[in-house]
Amino acid sequence: MGMTMTQKILAFHAGLDKVVSGQLISAKLDIVLGNDITTPVAVNEFTKAGFDKVFDKDKIAIVLDHFVPNKDIKAAEQSKQCREFACSHCVSHFYDVGKMGIEHALLPEQGVVTAGDCIIGADSHTCTYGALGAFSTGVGSTDMAAGMATGTAWFKVPSAIKFNLSGKLNKNCSGKDVILTIIGMIGVDGALYKSMEFTGDGVSSLSMDDRLCICNMAIEAGAKNGIFPVDEKTIEYLNGRSERKPAIFSADEDAEYEKVIDIDLNKIVPTVACPHLPENTHPASELGDIKIDQVVIGSCTNGRMEDMQAAYNVLKGQKVADGVRCIIIPATMQIYKECVEKGYITAFIDAGAVVSTPTCGPCLGGYMGILAEGERCIATTNRNFVGRMGHVKSEVYLASPLTAAASAITGYITNPKEN
Numbered sequence: 001m002g003m004t005m006t007q008k009i010l011a012f013h014a015g016l017d018k019v020v021s022g023q024l025i026s027a028k029l030d031i032v033l034g035n036d037i038t039t040p041v042a043v044n045e046f047t048k049a050g051f052d053k054v055f056d057k058d059k060i061a062i063v064l065d066h067f068v069p070n071k072d073i074k075a076a077e078q079s080k081q082c083r084e085f086a087c088s089h090c091v092s093h094f095y096d097v098g099k100m101g102i103e104h105a106l107l108p109e110q111g112v113v114t115a116g117d118c119i120i121g122a123d124s125h126t127c128t129y130g131a132l133g134a135f136s137t138g139v140g141s142t143d144m145a146a147g148m149a150t151g152t153a154w155f156k157v158p159s160a161i162k163f164n165l166s167g168k169l170n171k172n173c174s175g176k177d178v179i180l181t182i183i184g185m186i187g188v189d190g191a192l193y194k195s196m197e198f199t200g201d202g203v204s205s206l207s208m209d210d211r212l213c214i215c216n217m218a219i220e221a222g223a224k225n226g227i228f229p230v231d232e233k234t235i236e237y238l239n240g241r242s243e244r245k246p247a248i249f250s251a252d253e254d255a256e257y258e259k260v261i262d263i264d265l266n267k268i269v270p271t272v273a274c275p276h277l278p279e280n281t282h283p284a285s286e287l288g289d290i291k292i293d294q295v296v297i298g299s300c301t302n303g304r305m306e307d308m309q310a311a312y313n314v315l316k317g318q319k320v321a322d323g324v325r326c327i328i329i330p331a332t333m334q335i336y337k338e339c340v341e342k343g344y345i346t347a348f349i350d351a352g353a354v355v356s357t358p359t360c361g362p363c364l365g366g367y368m369g370i371l372a373e374g375e376r377c378i379a380t381t382n383r384n385f386v387g388r389m390g391h392v393k394s395e396v397y398l399a400s401p402l403t404a405a406a407s408a409i410t411g412y413i414t415n416p417k418e419n
Contacts (some may be wrong), residue, residue, distance in 0.1 A: 002252025004160040006195040007228050009135040013118040021159035021256075029059065030134075030244070031113055032147040033121030034350040035103055035360075036064040040081045041141035042122055046148060054089045055151035061093035061112055063103035066360045071367040086222035100395040101332025101358045102196045103271065104128040104216060104300035109332055112398050114232045114238055115246025120144065125382065127218045130227035131211035133234055133248065137225045158224040160195040161186075163259040165202030167266035172416045173212030174310065176302055179217040184281030192222035194258065195253065199229060202265045208237045209306040216301045216384050220278040234363050238383070252269045252282050262297050270415050272378070273398035276386045284403050294377040295326040296389075297401050298356075301378035305332025305338060307401040312344045314405035314416065316415065320352035321411030327369045329356045350376040353408070365389045371396075 003011065003018065011019045015026035036040055041061050050096040054060055062082055066074035067243050079096075086094035093112055095101065104125050107113045115133035119126060122144035124245070129136035134323035139153065147153050163182065183190070196218045198211075206214075211228045218226030228234070230248045238246050270284040297303075297311050308330055320326045336358065339345050348355050362369030365380040371377055371390030376397065386395035399407070 002254040002255050004195060004197055004255045004257070005249055005251040006135050006160060006197065006225060006231065007157055008251070009116060009118060010157055012249070019157045021157050023157045024154060025157060026154050027118050029120060029147055029151050029153055030117040031059055031061055031119045032124060032144060033061045033063070033093065033103060033107070033119065033123065034067055034141070034144050035123055036068055036075070036079050036082055037066045038122035038141045038144065039085070040078045042144040043081060043085045043150065045142050045145035049145065049149070051149040054091070054148045057090045058092045059151065060091050060148055061107060062091055063095045063106060064097070064100050064139050065102050065113060065358065066364065067366055068100060068359060070358065099333060101334070102300045102303055102360055105304055105331035105335070108132060108212065109334060111241035111243050114242035114246045115234060116249055120147050120288060124219045125216050127223065127225045128212055128216040128300065130215040130218065130225050131208065132238065133228060133230035135225055135227065138219060139277055141254055156193070156333060158191045158193055159197045160197050160257050161191055162258055163196060163198045164262045165198060165200040165265055166262065167202050168205040168264045169263045169268055172270055172402055173268050174400045175206060175213035177268050177271045178210070178263070178265065179400065180212045180273050180278065180281050181268055183217065183221050183273070183278045184271070185261070186221055188220060188277055188279045189222045191218070195225050196221065196223045196226040198226065202263070203228060204231060204233070205265065207306060208409055209304045212304065213301055217278070220382060232345055257356035268405050270400060272403060272413060273382055273384055275395040275397070278382070278384060278398060284399065284413060287413040288415070289375065290397070290413045291323060291411060292378050292413060293375040293408055294369060294371065295324060295404050296329070296362050296377060296379040296381060297327070297404050298329025298331060299360065299381040300331065301382045302401050303329055303335070305335050307380065308339050308344055310401040311405045312347055314402060315351040315353065316347040317406065318409050321410045324408055324411050326351070326408040327356065327362060328353050330358060332358055378404050378413055380404050
């Protein structure tokens with residue numbers, strides 16, 4: 001029996017000819033990632049274990065993005081600890097105020113991660129980089145500490161589910177609608193510790209931003225990782241960007257999958273995940289009586305350039321509804337700059353929105369958009385658990401940038417028009 005794409009990458013990094021699902025392996029790492037919340041915990045464990053140097057200063061990335069610019073004294077202390085560690089170990093990929101971005105948008109943009117990599121990150125949405133044809137997964141801060149010191153991590157090789165994509169998305173749909181639809185089908189534990197492998201003729205119709213969004217939310221189905229094949233679009237994205245030469249792995253024709261699920265992209269509709277789980281999905285067209293108080297467009301899921309363009313196309317020349325707070329957060333400084341150059345920021349402000357420097361803030365209920373009791377928010381983020389964005393009696397609805405922007409104008413959850 002052959003190997004899946006994920007299994008091939010893991011076998012290569014473990015120095016093995018073959019691996020099978022359920023096998024325990026030790027694999028060499030290409031990148032170890034942490035942020036301003038998880039890195040301090042990892043640094044404490046690193047020190048406690050007696051380590052005094054990192055395995056490779058060029059293979060560690062520390063991104064200050066959750067509470068940066070710092071929201072309070074505790075956040076400032078955490079960032080200070082990250083800065084001191086990065087400086088003392090000459091960490092090459094350290095991103096602070098002015099050059100930072102939301103980590104899972106920043107690392108692909110900067111070419112820090114590439115096809116064929118084996119990546120761990122002390123953040124659950126590290127699975128984003130599967131869009132580039134890499135194996136990437138979230139770990140705890142203790143594993144991050146061990147990874148920084150040894151350059152290795154142990155894994156149980158996951159089994160896989162194949163998602164066979166066909167057709168092409170309608171103009172009012174995006175990768176967010178695809179992954180919300182899938183999670184609605186299989187549930188938040190439908191791919192528990194499995195690899196979600198996206199294949200089929202429909203892949204070529206998806207942009208890189210669509211793929212990054214889809215892999216980002218693989219963890220919301222319980223998956224170990226999500227992964228796309230490397231095609232012409234991937235190579236075009238990586239060319240002139242990747243720090244290392246991409247390594248291309250393909251699934252064997254006789255690879256074993258637990259199941260195959262067919263997804264016709266033509267049939268995808270604008271989809272919203274209602275409180276309080278990402279699996280509680282409904283077509284946006286059925287939710288028009290739900291009044292909202294806040295809109296957030298951004299995050300590691302949907303803060304990329306195509307997401308900003310989608311919001312601009314809806315909001316330009318329009319006005320945010322009275323009583324609605326619309327918060328727009330470009331995911332990196334490069335995206336922010338491009339939005340300025342294209343006039344998007346002016347259009348957002350003229351519409352009545354506020355635009356923030358890159359931060360994860362509102363997604364995790366940290367700052368820049370906390371909800372009060374009874375308030376509702378439609379957001380392009382990835383989780384809508386109880387209390388996720390603030391008060392335990394607030395509500396979060398997950399949607400695409402098109403749906404979120406359309407809702408900002410009407411003040412109710414709104415099905416976006418085809419442009």
